[in-house]
Amino acid sequence: MAIPDLGLRSLRARAGMTRTPTECHRCGGSARRGRQSHRLASGRAARRRSLWEAQRAASVAGLLVEAAPRTGGVALDLGCGTGAVARELAARFDRVVGLDRCVCTVRLAAGREGSGSGGVSWLAGDAERIPLLDRSVHLVYSYGVLHHLSLRGTTAEIRRVLAPDGVAVIVDFTMPGSRSAWPHLTAAIRAFPGYRRRLGVRAALDITLFRVDPGWIAHLRRDVFYSPSGFRKQIGQALPGSVVAHEATRSTAVWQAAGTSPTEASNA
Numbered sequence: 001m002a003i004p005d006l007g008l009r010s011l012r013a014r015a016g017m018t019r020t021p022t023e024c025h026r027c028g029g030s031a032r033r034g035r036q037s038h039r040l041a042s043g044r045a046a047r048r049r050s051l052w053e054a055q056r057a058a059s060v061a062g063l064l065v066e067a068a069p070r071t072g073g074v075a076l077d078l079g080c081g082t083g084a085v086a087r088e089l090a091a092r093f094d095r096v097v098g099l100d101r102c103v104c105t106v107r108l109a110a111g112r113e114g115s116g117s118g119g120v121s122w123l124a125g126d127a128e129r130i131p132l133l134d135r136s137v138h139l140v141y142s143y144g145v146l147h148h149l150s151l152r153g154t155t156a157e158i159r160r161v162l163a164p165d166g167v168a169v170i171v172d173f174t175m176p177g178s179r180s181a182w183p184h185l186t187a188a189i190r191a192f193p194g195y196r197r198r199l200g201v202r203a204a205l206d207i208t209l210f211r212v213d214p215g216w217i218a219h220l221r222r223d224v225f226y227s228p229s230g231f232r233k234q235i236g237q238a239l240p241g242s243v244v245a246h247e248a249t250r251s252t253a254v255w256q257a258a259g260t261s262p263t264e265a266s267n268a
Contacts, residue, residue, distance in 0.1 A: 073138030
């Protein structure tokens, strides 16, 4: 889906859309991590990952809507993964743009367009170099991604692309990470009965097999999160005036861009 009104064509090179799936070292930061990213976004692992993200999408979308109950305009999903949340929110906006730095994941999201992706565009690019025009987006949201990014660079880009009165919703995990595989493995196994009740045995098994995949476990072991107080402090410095709330193992920040000045309104 072309989005010339957002400047996609003129900024295509900036988005990195010329990359190929075998160049996922650009996603993972090294050749080894890149191979892991590529494998988790292809074949059987991709199907299992898509299933896992799809079953969480409604609750994540509900959290975002509760934080910023707006409709219409353009929404940007930073770190869209397989695109499940973007699809869930598509009916609320004129257009949703899913952005992820992993080319393989973007291709996976785009390849699922037959499963209800109308109104969603997909871009491969970095959150620190968002390939969209200034003031072109009305809602920017990200879930569980901030700890992978440069907060300063990402929030600067969020401020740039948000339209006057636009809103940013940033949700991330604020809990101790673990270099050990065991907490991640046991969490996946303990979740199996709940998945089985809601989705059936086959889907529950697929999701659990993805969550215990060595590549996914390696990814989780590298995670380093902010503490709740650290999240509040860093977001407060990067996006002054943000409203920050903490719940269990995650924190949410909501920030609204300044409105159009009287001079700008009269010149519009």
